[in-house]
Amino acid sequence: MERTLILFKPDAIQRGLVGEILGVFEKKGLKIVGMKMLRMTPDLSKRHYAHLVDKPFYADLEKFMTSQPIIAMVLEGVEVVSVVRDIVGATNARKAAPGTIRARFSNSLSRNVIHASDSVETAKKEISNFFSDEELFEYDFALKPFFYAGDEE
Numbered sequence: 001m002e003r004t005l006i007l008f009k010p011d012a013i014q015r016g017l018v019g020e021i022l023g024v025f026e027k028k029g030l031k032i033v034g035m036k037m038l039r040m041t042p043d044l045s046k047r048h049y050a051h052l053v054d055k056p057f058y059a060d061l062e063k064f065m066t067s068q069p070i071i072a073m074v075l076e077g078v079e080v081v082s083v084v085r086d087i088v089g090a091t092n093a094r095k096a097a098p099g100t101i102r103a104r105f106s107n108s109l110s111r112n113v114i115h116a117s118d119s120v121e122t123a124k125k126e127i128s129n130f131f132s133d134e135e136l137f138e139y140d141f142a143l144k145p146f147f148y149a150g151d152e153e
Contacts, residue, residue: 001076001077001078001080001153002076002077002078002079002080002081002120002123003033003074003075003076003080003123003124003127003136004074004075004080004081004084004116004117004123004127005072005073005074005115005116005117005123005126005127005130006025006072006073006074006075006084006114006115006116007070007071007072007073007114007115007116007130008021008070008071008072008073008113008114009064009065009070009111009112009113009114009115010064010065010067010068010069010070011106011111011112011113012071012105012113012114013068013069013070013071014068015105015113017105017113018071020105021101021105021113021114022073024087024101025075025084025087028077028083028087029077029143029144029146029147029148030075030076030077030080030083030084031075031076031077031141031144032073032074032075032076033074033075033076033136033137033138033139034072034073034074034127034131034135034136034137035071035072035073035074036071036072036130036131036135037069037070037071037072038069038070038071038072038130039066039068039069039070040065040066040070041066042062042066044129044130045061045062045065045066046062047129048126048129048130049061049062049065057110060110061110064110064111072130072131074127074131074136077147078148078152078153081116081117081118081119081120081123084116084117085116085118086100087100087101088100088101088102088114088116089101089102089103090102091109091112092109092112093105093106093107093108093109093112093113094107094108094109101113101114102114
């Protein structure tokens with residue numbers, strides 16, 4: 001099973017969207033294996049967004065992401081990285097496909113309510129930035145047989 005990182009950004013928390021967005025993932029049958037609220041520090045922001053630090057918009061992004069609490073979550077499931085990316089939609093919410101989280105709850109490129117890892121490799125790195133091994137849980141998902149056939153694991 002793959003794992004991926006989700007960040008509920010400050011706008012999702014301030015707008016009261018966490019429960020509704022979380023429900024989308026739960027109804028899809030994705031297992032939550034880690035979740036916590038935290039305040040992103042400038043150092044953590046620079047590590048997480050290392051590929052964007054030299055971009056002209058980075059200062060605004062860091063200010064936004066460190067201004068309020070965020071929620072970090074790790075989801076587990078079959079092909080979870082691509083499944084979650086499809087659910088979340090394009091980074092620019094104005095171009096996100098109808099029905100995606102960003103299309104439903106945002107109309108912005110940067111205030112787009114959620115972050116999702118873009119590859120399995122990136123997910124591993126991002127998860128380790130936010131969670132220790134002790135904060136991630138292995139458990140049997142009771143409803144697994146209702147979401148996956150035995151040969152899909």
